[in-house]
Amino acid sequence: xGGALSDRPPxxxxxxxxxxxxxxxxxxxxxxxxxxxxxxxxxxxxxxVMGPSGAGKTTLCLALCGIVPHSTGGIFGGMAVVCGxxxxxxxxxxxxxxVGVVFQDPESQLFTTTVEDEVAFGLESQGxxxxxxxxxxxxxxxxxxxxxxxxxxxxxxxxxxxQRVAIAAAIATRPELLVLxxxxxxxxxxxxxxxxxxxTDLRQELDSSVVMVTHDAELAAEFADxxxxxxxxxxxxxxxxxxxxxxxxxxxxxxxxxxxxxxxxAYLRRHGLPLRFHTLAQAKLALSIELAxxxxxxxxxx
Amino acid sequence: xxxxxxxxxxxxxxxxxDALNGISLAVEPGDYVALIGPNGSGxxxxxxxxxxxxxxxxGRVVVAGMDTRxxxxxxxxxxxxxxxxxxxxxxxxxxxxxxxAFGPRxxxxxxxxxxxxxxxxxxxxxxxxxSERPPAILPPGQRRRVAVASVLAARPEILILDxxxxxxxxxxxxxxxxxxxxxxxxxxxxxxxxxxxxxVARHARRCLLLxxxxxxxxxxPESVLSDVAAIDLAGMRPPSLVLLARxxxxxxxxxxxxxxxxxxxxxxxxxx
Amino acid sequence: xxxxxxxxxxxxxxHRADPRLKLFLTALLxxxxxxxNNFGLMLAAVLLIVAGLASAGIPRERLRRIWAVMLPVLIxxxxxxxxxxxxxxxLVHFWRIRVTAWxxxxxxxxxxxxxxLGFLSTGVLLTTDMRALLRAFVRLGLGFEVALTITIALxxxxxxxxxxxxxxxxxxxxxxxxxxxxLLRRARARVPILVxxxxxxxxxxxxxxxxxxxxxxxxxxxxxxxxxxxxxxxxDTALAIAAVVLATAALxxxxxxxxxxxxxxxx
Numbered sequence: 039x040g041g042a043l044s045d046r047p048p049x050x051x052x053x054x055x056x057x058x059x060x061x062x063x064x065x066x067x068x069x070x071x072x073x074x075x076x077x078x079x080x081x082x083x084x085x086x087v088m089g090p091s092g093a094g095k096t097t098l099c100l101a102l103c104g105i106v107p108h109s110t111g112g113i114f115g116g117m118a119v120v121c122g123x124x125x126x127x128x129x130x131x132x133x134x135x136x137v138g139v140v141f142q143d144p145e146s147q148l149f150t151t152t153v154e155d156e157v158a159f160g161l162e163s164q165g166x167x168x169x170x171x172x173x174x175x176x177x178x179x180x181x182x183x184x185x186x187x188x189x190x191x192x193x194x195x196x197x198x199x200x201q202r203v204a205i206a207a208a209i210a211t212r213p214e215l216l217v218l219x220x221x222x223x224x225x226x227x228x229x230x231x232x233x234x235x236x237x238t239d240l241r242q243e244l245d246s247s248v249v250m251v252t253h254d255a256e257l258a259a260e261f262a263d264x265x266x267x268x269x270x271x272x273x274x275x276x277x278x279x280x281x282x283x284x285x286x287x288x289x290x291x292x293x294x295x296x297x298x299x300x301x302x303x304a305y306l307r308r309h310g311l312p313l314r315f316h317t318l319a320q321a322k323l324a325l326s327i328e329l330a331x332x333x334x335x336x337x338x339x340x
Numbered sequence: 341x342x343x344x345x346x347x348x349x350x351x352x353x354x355x356x357x358d359a360l361n362g363i364s365l366a367v368e369p370g371d372y373v374a375l376i377g378p379n380g381s382g383x384x385x386x387x388x389x390x391x392x393x394x395x396x397x398x399g400r401v402v403v404a405g406m407d408t409r410x411x412x413x414x415x416x417x418x419x420x421x422x423x424x425x426x427x428x429x430x431x432x433x434x435x436x437x438x439x440x441a442f443g444p445r446x447x448x449x450x451x452x453x454x455x456x457x458x459x460x461x462x463x464x465x466x467x468x469x470x471s472e473r474p475p476a477i478l479p480p481g482q483r484r485r486v487a488v489a490s491v492l493a494a495r496p497e498i499l500i501l502d503x504x505x506x507x508x509x510x511x512x513x514x515x516x517x518x519x520x521x522x523x524x525x526x527x528x529x530x531x532x533x534x535x536x537x538x539x540v541a542r543h544a545r546r547c548l549l550l551x552x553x554x555x556x557x558x559x560x561p562e563s564v565l566s567d568v569a570a571i572d573l574a575g576m577r578p579p580s581l582v583l584l585a586r587x588x589x590x591x592x593x594x595x596x597x598x599x600x601x602x603x604x605x606x607x608x609x610x611x612x
Numbered sequence: 613x614x615x616x617x618x619x620x621x622x623x624x625x626x627h628r629a630d631p632r633l634k635l636f637l638t639a640l641l642x643x644x645x646x647x648x649n650n651f652g653l654m655l656a657a658v659l660l661i662v663a664g665l666a667s668a669g670i671p672r673e674r675l676r677r678i679w680a681v682m683l684p685v686l687i688x689x690x691x692x693x694x695x696x697x698x699x700x701x702x703l704v705h706f707w708r709i710r711v712t713a714w715x716x717x718x719x720x721x722x723x724x725x726x727x728x729l730g731f732l733s734t735g736v737l738l739t740t741d742m743r744a745l746l747r748a749f750v751r752l753g754l755g756f757e758v759a760l761t762i763t764i765a766l767x768x769x770x771x772x773x774x775x776x777x778x779x780x781x782x783x784x785x786x787x788x789x790x791x792x793x794x795l796l797r798r799a800r801a802r803v804p805i806l807v808x809x810x811x812x813x814x815x816x817x818x819x820x821x822x823x824x825x826x827x828x829x830x831x832x833x834x835x836x837x838x839x840x841x842x843x844x845x846x847x848d849t850a851l852a853i854a855a856v857v858l859a860t861a862a863l864x865x866x867x868x869x870x871x872x873x874x875x876x877x878x879x
Contacts, residue, residue: 062477090509091481103826131831139826146819149764151742158839163828171839193767197379207827223506226379226535227576253509256580293509298538298581298597305601311608318580322587328608329588393781413784422785428812429775429782432804446787476811491786 049121049215049247050079050102056115057097057106068113071097073271084241084248086262086279088255090293093268095251099219102249103137104130121214135164138208142220144200148192153184156192157206164211178206181243182236198229202236209244218250222257237261256297259283259316267292283316341405342366343498343529344390349399351385359385361553362399367531369497372524374532374540374561377550378575383533384425386550387500390531391420404497418447421496425503427487436462436486437471443494461489464519480507488516492523499523500531505539517543537565537579541595549574566593615766618737622669626739631748633848634736640859645728647866650874651717654724661731670738682730686723693719742767747842756836757829764820771816776809783808
C-alpha cells in the first residue's frame with residue numbers, strides 16, 4: 039500500500055531556497071527573507087508553517103505560487119518545484135492552474151461584483167468551457183456552504199463569508215496544492231469557526247496538499263500532519279504535529295502561543311502523568327479515562 | 341465619581357442598524373476593562389462613544405465629567421487615547437520619532453518633555469533602532485507597536501485598544517501588553533476590545549460580554565469566560581479549558597493551565 | 613454614491629437590453645444633444661430621458677439625487693450666461709447689465725443640455741450591472757485586462773472613500789483638528805489623512821494584484837472564457853434601427869432645415 043503512494047512525486051520539493059526582496063529605500067541592502075529553506079510535501083499532506091513575525095512565512099507562500107520571484111524581483115537562489123513545475127521557469131498565472139492561494143485579508147483579495155464571478159474567475163482564466171465552469175462553481179460554493187449567496191456582492195458579506203468565498207475561488211480549479219496565508223488571522227471567532235468547519239470538510243473531499251501559515255497553534259493542532267517551525271528565514275524544525283506540540287517551550291520560543299491543551303498535557307507530564315494530547319477531544323478522552331481508571335482502582339481496593 | 345459613566349445608551353445608524361440597545365455601565369479610574377463579543381456586537385461602536393466620534397441616539401455618556409453630546413472630539417481626545425484596529429489609519433509621519441512626538445506636540449507639551457516621552461516609548465516598545473525610519477515601510481507588527489506607542493506618548497487618562505493583538509506574534513503581544521499593563525498600574529484606565537479570550541483572561545481585571553448591542557455579562561474575566569450559557573448566546577465558543585472543565589465535571593471552571601492541572605492532579609491522587 | 617454604486621437591479625426593457633445597445637444609444641444621442649440649440653426641444657429631451665429611466669424602474673429617489681448633484685451647475689449657467697452674451701432684444705436692464713431674451717434662453721438651453729447629458733450618461737450605469745458592462749466591453753473588442761482594470765478601478769472609489777473616512781476618524785481621535793484655522797490651514801490638515809488613506813489603498817491594491825495573479829490573470833497561452841454572457845436580442849436590433857432612423861431624421865431636420873438651431877424659435 040505504502041509503495042504505491044510513495045511512488046508519486048512530492049507535491050512540493052523545496053531545496054535550499056534563498057530569497058531577498060529588493061530594498062524599499064534606494065541604497066539600502068536587500069531585505070533577506072529566506073535563507074536556505076528545504077522541505078518537501080507529499081500528496082494529501084497538510085503542513086502548518088509557524089514562527090515569529092518576519093520569519094519568512096509569507097515569503098514562503100509567495101514562493102510556492104510563483105509570485106516570488108516573478109512579481110517581486112529580488113534575488114532568488116535554490117529551487118522550488120511545485121506540482122512538478124520549477125517556479126523559476128513558470129509564471130504565477132501558469133502555476134495558478136495547480137496552486138490555489140488564500141490570503142490573509144478578506145477585504146483585499148476579492149474584486150468582482152458577485153460571489154459567482156469571484157469563484158469562476160480562476161476557472162475562466164484556465165479557458166474552461168462555460169458548462170464546466172458553472173458546474174465547478176456550484177461544487178465549490180457547496181463546499182464552503184455559500185450556495186444561497188451566489189448572486190450577492192462579496193463586498194457586503196461578513197469577514198468569515200468573504201474568506202469562504204476566497205477559499206471557494208482557490209479550490210474551484212481543484213488545485214494540487216492549496217496555500218493559505220493566515221486564513222483566520224483577520225477574522226472574529228465566529229468567522230474563524232466558519233473557516234475551520236470548511237477546512238474540516240475539505241480535508242475529506244479534496245486530495246490536495248495544503249500549506250497553511252498560522253499563528254494559531256490550536257488551528258495547526260486540529261489539521262496539520264506536520265509543522266514547519268521557521269525563524270529568521272530558516273527552518274528550525276520540521277516534524278509531525280504531535281511531536282512539535284509536545285514541546286510548548288519550543289513553540290513559545292518561536293513566537294507561537296501553545297494550545298491550552300498542549301500546555302496542560304505538558305504540565306501533567308511534568309508532574310508524573312505520561313499523557314499526550316493537543317486537542318480538546320483528545321484531552322477529554324484521555325482525562326476521562328484517567329479519572330475513571332482512578333475510581334475503578336479505588337473500587338477494587340475497597 | 342466614575343471616570344466613565346454610561347446611562348441607557350442607545351445608538352442607531354442612519355441606515356437603520358441598531359448597534360447599541362440600552363447599555364449602562366460605570367468605569368472607575370484605574371480600571372482595566374475588556375470588551376468581548378463577536379463582530380457586530382457593538383464593541384467598537386460603544387468605544388467610539390467615549391471620545392465623541394459617535395454621539396448617543398438616546399441616553400448619556402459622560403467621560404471625565406464631560407457630556408459627549410456637548411464636547412467636541414478634539415477636547416475629548418485629550419483624555420481618551422484610541423488605538424484603532426488598523427494601525428495604518430493612524431500612521432502618517434515621516435519617521436517613527438515624529439509619529440511618537442505628534443500627540444504630545446499637538447497638545448502643546450513643552451519640547452523637553454516631548455523628547456523625554458518619545459525616548460521612553462521608543463524604549464518600552466523596542467523601537468530605538470527604528471526611530472528614524474518611516475513607519476509606513478515597517479512590517480505590520482512594528483507598525484502596530486508604533487501606533488500604540490504614539491497614542492501612549494500623549495499620556496491619555498483613558499487608553500482604548502481596539503483588537504491590538506491582530507498581526508502580532510506571541511512575543512510581540514507579550515511585550516506590548518507588558519507596557520500596557522504597566523501603564524494601567526501607574527493609574528491610567530485601560531479599555532481593551534478583543535475577541536481573544538485568552539488575552540483578556542491574562543490581562544484584564546474586568547470583562548464585559550457584548551452581544552447584539554447589549555451587555556450579557558459583566559464581571560471578572562474568570563466569571564464571564566466560564567459563563568458558558570452567556571458565551572453561547574453571544575454566538576461564541578468558550579475557551580477550551582472551560583469546556584474541558586465542564587466535560588470532566590470539575591467543581592470550578594478555570595482559565596489557567598496550572599490551576600486546572602493542579603485540580604486534576606488533586607482529583608487523581610484522591611482516587612489513586 | 614460613486615459611479616460603481618449607481619446600479620439599481622430591476623426587470624425592465626432597459627435592464628434587459630444588451631449593454632452594447634445602451635452604449636450605442638448613448639454614443640448616438642449624446643452628439644445629437646450637442647447639435648440642437650432650442651430650449652423647448654432640449655427641455656423635451658430632458659423630460660423624455662428622465663421618463664425613459666423612470667419607465668425602467670429607477671426610483672425617484674435616485675433620480676432626485678442625480679438632479680441634486682447637477683443642481684449647482686444647472687443654476688449657475690443660466691444666471692451667468694446673460695452677463696456674457698447680450699445679443700437680441702432686451703428683456704431687462706439694470707446697472708450695466710442688459711439681459712436679453714435670447715441670452716436667457718441660451719443659458720437655459722445649455723443648462724437643460726447638461727441635465728440631458730447627465731441623465732443620458734448615467735443611464736448605462738443605472739441599468740447595467742458591472743459584470744454585464746465588463747462583458748460588453750470585452751465583446752466590443754476591448755482587451756479583458758483593460759476592461760477588468762476599469763471595473764476594478766471604479767469599484768475602488770467607494771473603498772477609498774471609506775478608507776478616507778476611517779482615517780479621518782482615526783486622526784480626529786489623535787486630537788487632529790480639521791475645523792480650526794483658515795482655509796489654507798484646513799487644507800494642509802487634510803494632507804496626513806490623504807497620505808494614510810493612499811498608503812492603505814496601495815497596500816490593499818498589492819494584495820489584490822497578487823490575488824489576481826494566483827487566479828490566472830494575465831495568462832497569455834490560454835484563451836479566456838466567461839461564465840457570464842451578454843445576449844443581443846431581436847428587440848435590441850429593433851431599438852437600434854429605430855434609434856438610427858430617428859437620429860438621421862433629427863440630423864437632417866437640424867442641418868438641412870435649420871430646425872431647432874435657435875434657442876427661442878423652432879426655426
